[in-house]
Amino acid sequence: MTGTDSLPISIAGITKRYGDVYALDHVDLEVRSGEFLTLLGPSGSGKTTLLMALAGFTRPDSGSIRFGDREIVLTPPHRRDVGMVFQNYALFPHMSVAGNVGYPLRLRKVAKAEIAARVEQALETVKLAGYGERRVDQLSGGQKQRVALARAIVFRPRILLMDEPLSALDKQLREHMQIELRQLHERLGMTTVYVTHDQREALTMSDRIAVINHGRLMQLDAPRRIYDRPANRFVADFIGESTFLDVERDGDTVRFGGRPMAVGWMPEGDGPVQLLIRPERLALLTGEAPDGMNRFEGRVQAIVYQGDTALAYVALADGPEVALRAGTRTGTAFDRLARGDTVTLGLHRDDAVLVPVEGGGRR
Amino acid sequence: MTAVDLEPNADDLRRQGDRERWAMLGLASPAVLTVLVIMVLPVGWLFYLSFIGESGGFSLENYGRMLESKAYGRIFWTTFEVSFLTTGICVLLGYPLAYFFAQLPRRAAAVCMLTVLLPFWTSLLVRTYAWLVLLQRKGLVNTWAIDLGLWDEPLALVHNMTGTLIGMVHIMLPFLVLPLYGAMKAISGDYVRAAANLGAGPTAAFWGVFFPLSLPGLFAGSLIVFVLCLGFFVTPAVLGGGRVIMVSMQITTNIELFFNWGAASALGVVLLAITLGILFAASRLLRLDAVLGGGH
Numbered sequence: 184m185t186g187t188d189s190l191p192i193s194i195a196g197i198t199k200r201y202g203d204v205y206a207l208d209h210v211d212l213e214v215r216s217g218e219f220l221t222l223l224g225p226s227g228s229g230k231t232t233l234l235m236a237l238a239g240f241t242r243p244d245s246g247s248i249r250f251g252d253r254e255i256v257l258t259p260p261h262r263r264d265v266g267m268v269f270q271n272y273a274l275f276p277h278m279s280v281a282g283n284v285g286y287p288l289r290l291r292k293v294a295k296a297e298i299a300a301r302v303e304q305a306l307e308t309v310k311l312a313g314y315g316e317r318r319v320d321q322l323s324g325g326q327k328q329r330v331a332l333a334r335a336i337v338f339r340p341r342i343l344l345m346d347e348p349l350s351a352l353d354k355q356l357r358e359h360m361q362i363e364l365r366q367l368h369e370r371l372g373m374t375t376v377y378v379t380h381d382q383r384e385a386l387t388m389s390d391r392i393a394v395i396n397h398g399r400l401m402q403l404d405a406p407r408r409i410y411d412r413p414a415n416r417f418v419a420d421f422i423g424e425s426t427f428l429d430v431e432r433d434g435d436t437v438r439f440g441g442r443p444m445a446v447g448w449m450p451e452g453d454g455p456v457q458l459l460i461r462p463e464r465l466a467l468l469t470g471e472a473p474d475g476m477n478r479f480e481g482r483v484q485a486i487v488y489q490g491d492t493a494l495a496y497v498a499l500a501d502g503p504e505v506a507l508r509a510g511t512r513t514g515t516a517f518d519r520l521a522r523g524d525t526v527t528l529g530l531h532r533d534d535a536v537l538v539p540v541e542g543g544g545r546r
Numbered sequence: 547m548t549a550v551d552l553e554p555n556a557d558d559l560r561r562q563g564d565r566e567r568w569a570m571l572g573l574a575s576p577a578v579l580t581v582l583v584i585m586v587l588p589v590g591w592l593f594y595l596s597f598i599g600e601s602g603g604f605s606l607e608n609y610g611r612m613l614e615s616k617a618y619g620r621i622f623w624t625t626f627e628v629s630f631l632t633t634g635i636c637v638l639l640g641y642p643l644a645y646f647f648a649q650l651p652r653r654a655a656a657v658c659m660l661t662v663l664l665p666f667w668t669s670l671l672v673r674t675y676a677w678l679v680l681l682q683r684k685g686l687v688n689t690w691a692i693d694l695g696l697w698d699e700p701l702a703l704v705h706n707m708t709g710t711l712i713g714m715v716h717i718m719l720p721f722l723v724l725p726l727y728g729a730m731k732a733i734s735g736d737y738v739r740a741a742a743n744l745g746a747g748p749t750a751a752f753w754g755v756f757f758p759l760s761l762p763g764l765f766a767g768s769l770i771v772f773v774l775c776l777g778f779f780v781t782p783a784v785l786g787g788g789r790v791i792m793v794s795m796q797i798t799t800n801i802e803l804f805f806n807w808g809a810a811s812a813l814g815v816v817l818l819a820i821t822l823g824i825l826f827a828a829s830r831l832l833r834l835d836a837v838l839g840g841g842h
Contacts, residue, residue: 240739260742261751273740277758286754287744334744 189217189374190251190341192237197246199232199398206232207243208398214376215390219368221377223385224395225421231346233395234378238344239263250342265342266335266373270350272327274319280306280330281315287338305337306330308367325356332364336371345377349384361387382422386410394418412448412536419459419538426505427457430537437537440501444477445532456537462494462508464534468527469516476529479505483524495520497528589818596811608812618796625792625817628707628782629775632714633722636771639715640722641764647723648730659727662720670717674784677713678704681785705787713781721774722767729763730756762832769828773821793817 192214199207206229214220222230235241237248239260248256255263274283281302288298306312309329314322322330328348335343348364349357365388368375379385385392386406394401394409394417402414413419416427431438432453437446439458449456468478481497484504488511495507495517507528509517520526599605612618643662647655665673680686681704688700703709737759741751779794786792793813800810 238739238743240742259747260739261745261747263743264745265743267740267743269736269740271734271736273734273736275737275740275755275759277755286741286746290745290750290754338745 188341189372191216192342192374192376193247193249194233194237195247195249197233197236197243197248199229199236199241199243205229205398207236207246210246210395210398210400212393212400212403214374217372217374219365219375219377219388219390221379221385221389221392222395223379223382223392223422224401226380228395229398230378230380230395232398234344234346234376237342237376238265238267264338264340265344266338266340267344268328268331268335268346268348270347272331272348274327274330274334276319278319279315280311280317280319280322283319283330284315284334284337287334291338301337302333305333308336308371309333310363324352325360328352328360332367336373341373343371343373343375345375347379348377350379350381357384358387364388386422394421396421413459413538414450416457416538416540419536424462424506424508426460426462426503427538428460428499428503428505430456430458432456432537439477444535445475446535446537447531447533448535449537450539452539455540457540459536459538460505460530461534462506463492464530465505465507466529466531467507467509467517467520468529473529475532477532477535479528479530481505481526481528483520483522483526485522486520493517495526497526592811592814594811595807596815598808600806600808605808608808609816611809612812612816621791621793621796624790625776628710628714628778628790628792629772631711632718632775633768633772635711635715636718636722637764637768640719640726640767643719644723644726644730645760647727655727659723662723665716666720670780671784673717674713674781677709677716677785681709681712704785706789707786709785709787710782710790713785714775714778717781718771718774721770725767725770726760726763729766730760732763733759765828765832769825773824776817776821 192212194210194212194214197207197210198205208229210229210233212233222233224230232241236243239255239258243256246256247254250263250265275286278286281299284302284305285298288301293301302315303312306314309332311326311329311333314326314330319327319330328351331348345364349360352360361384377385377388386409389406391403391405392409393403396417402409402418404412404414409418410423413422419425419427428439430444432449432455434453437444437449437456437458444458446458466476468476479497479499481499484496484498487494487496491511492508493511495509496504497507498504505528507517509515511518596608597604597606599607647658650658678685682688683700683702685703687703691697692700703712733756737755738751741755742748746754777794778792779798782790782792783795783798794817797810797813800806800813
């Protein structure tokens with residue numbers, strides 16, 4: 184099933200209000216052809232509303248949605264030709280697995296023999312060959328997931344939408360399916376818009392992530408950029424663990440507690456900023472600080488053991504508490520840490536990122 | 547030297563479990579007793595009476611008469627005809643109604659449902675006589691229809707099968723709409739959305755997905771209506787005008803006119819047996835449906 188054509192999606196000024204609340208507030212978004220784009224946001228952020236607008240189940244108040252050159256904002260859902268995987272799969276319980284997967288082909292009046300062949304092929308693609316005669320309620324959660332996927336791709340749509348498709352699976356299966364969906368996307372190459380509230384899932388699977396909050400696009404970037412260079416405090420806070428330190432900025436000079444700091448990235452303008460600290464980007468310094476390391480002195484308040492890694496909460500000499508995360512390998516300096524120890528923490532200049540305090544909130 | 551107890555507290559735990567089971571049985575006994583006294587005993591007595599002949603001894607004559615007499619055959623036939631037609635008309639009227647309600651927002655649906663339920667709280671007798679007033683030769687329906695020029699001569703709308711069916715459908719409709727509405731509400735909107743997404747227009751999505759999924763509810767509602775119809779008395783008695791004789795009415799006649807408890811009991815037993823048979827067959831059919839998972 185390789186060589187499926189894909190289409191870009193062009194979203195412009197999409198707005199949807201419920202009373203006074205903007206579910207979508209003039210959203211502009213370009214999804215590239217063949218790209219795996221994730222809409223990431225907390226519940227109620229508008230990410231699902233946007234997906235439903237793409238599928239045609241939510242009628243926006245205004246705006247334009249184009250699949251390739253075709254304006255589809257007025258097109259009813261059954262003429263949009265997009266595949267969709269629902270959160271609860273929505274497999275028809277009165278049809279067998281083959282009945283479900285063949286349904287879109289029967290609607291398109293495909294010849295019987297061809298339906299059978301394509302259904303089997305689609306089931307093979309999702310590693311369920313030979314499951315056609317099963318009843319839907321005989322399947323496990325992961326299998327239902329695969330059938331839903333097979334049904335969504337069997338009619339070769341050029342755009343695939345997925346609404347939190349893995350949220351009902353347990354952790355191990357979910358992580359396995361993340362990799363599998365990603366591989367499938369690489370094979371089929373169809374433009375995919377994926378909705379999730381799970382930041383780890385978004386980081387794992389996406390070509391690009393669109394972070395959405397209060398119906399607005401907060402940042403659209405590759406996973407690494409989203410994590411390392413968050414555009415505002417909301418993105419920095421929502422993705423990954425984070426502590427924010429108040430710093431003074433004067434032109435290019437940044438000071439924390441009166442001492443100048445080496446900073447890898449700072450936003451434009453001269454609005455108030457904060458230093459973003461990720462626990463795993465802090466280092467426990469034992470001797471001389473290497474070049475480009477900012478130093479913080481502090482005292483260990485608590486240590487939380489989490490198996491593969493542990494968190495040490497360190498109260499900095501100047502007040503705020505930061506968390507330091509490191510692996511639990513035996514014999515390291517980190518492993519020997521105890522409550523009450525005085526420590527020196529290092530933060531590489533490239534990991535020292537400033538984010539604007541303003542922005543990312545409600546309009 | 548004491549032996550090590552490999553199953554500590556096993557006996558006490560078992561006894562505690564037994565005590566709990568007995569306590570549960572004790573709590574259930576009022577309900578069991580009630581069912582015994584008001585259901586099992588009367589039906590058993592009915593069963594006994596049906597085998598008592600006019601001589602006062604054991605006899606099969608009550609059942610024999612049912613086989614011999616053509617009148618009885620006709621009565622059973624009428625009973626099934628009325629029940630079947632009522633159920634059919636209820637399905638035709640009730641399905642669109644329940645579907646409409648199921649599409650409404652919850653509050654609006656509750657108000658609409660009230661209009662269906664309101665007649666429920668009026669006496670059956672009152673409603674039946676109200677139909678008599680409406681449907682008779684010079685009743686509202688005939689007068690208005692003639693005034694509007696819909697028909698010239700008063701139609702015989704009552705004291706016959708037509709009147710019986712109109713009255714019975716009116717009374718039975720809620721019994722179909724309520725379970726059907728519940729079943730429709732339980733169908734996730736995602737199924738229809740999924741169908742639309744896969745390319746089904748509204749008509750195709752309805753017949754291909756929504757209707758099959760609503761069938762268990764429709765079946766349950768129809769079954770309730772059909773079984774209730776089998777034993778119906780008041781409405782056919784009043785609106786049938788003596789032309790529509792159902793089993794329940796023959797039972798009354800046997801008792802009030804002929805004081806023949808044996809014959810009446812035999813009719814009751816046969817009706818009960820038929821009803822149970824239908825329920826059994828229906829439950830088998832439903833289970834069969836679940837096993838097959840529906841066709842495609």
